[in-house]
Amino acid sequence: MKTDAIATKAPTRVACLALPQLIGAGNLEAATGCFARNACLLTPDATAIHDREHIRPVLAQLIARRIQIEVEHSNVLIAGDVAFARERWLINALGAGGSRYEHSCSPDLVLKRIEGSWKLSIAALGGWGDAS
Numbered sequence: 001m002k003t004d005a006i007a008t009k010a011p012t013r014v015a016c017l018a019l020p021q022l023i024g025a026g027n028l029e030a031a032t033g034c035f036a037r038n039a040c041l042l043t044p045d046a047t048a049i050h051d052r053e054h055i056r057p058v059l060a061q062l063i064a065r066r067i068q069i070e071v072e073h074s075n076v077l078i079a080g081d082v083a084f085a086r087e088r089w090l091i092n093a094l095g096a097g098g099s100r101y102e103h104s105c106s107p108d109l110v111l112k113r114i115e116g117s118w119k120l121s122i123a124a125l126g127g128w129g130d131a132s
Contacts, residue, residue, distance in 0.1 A: 015118035020069035036119040044126030081113040
């Protein structure tokens, strides 16, 4: 999705779409900037990465693998300065030996309005697993 097409959508939707778009574009600085300074990224294997400075190398790995993310579905619920988004992503990635593969996931995202901008506070890329 083009940036100008995204800009016409609600601010929370823009914030949700920005991360996958920027990873696909290889823009590490801007992708890292999608996160609040004290954000938490929960990887699909349930590793919690805290703080934007520690999230940056994970994003760099995704960019190095030439990840392309298509947002197939997104629901956003807003309560004041906090928003919860549940999405469905189709991920196309470069695997070992240069082969490509597709994978789908359903990330859960918590955004917070900070100084007028929506930033990711929590990004659970594999979704939030069941509590059992």
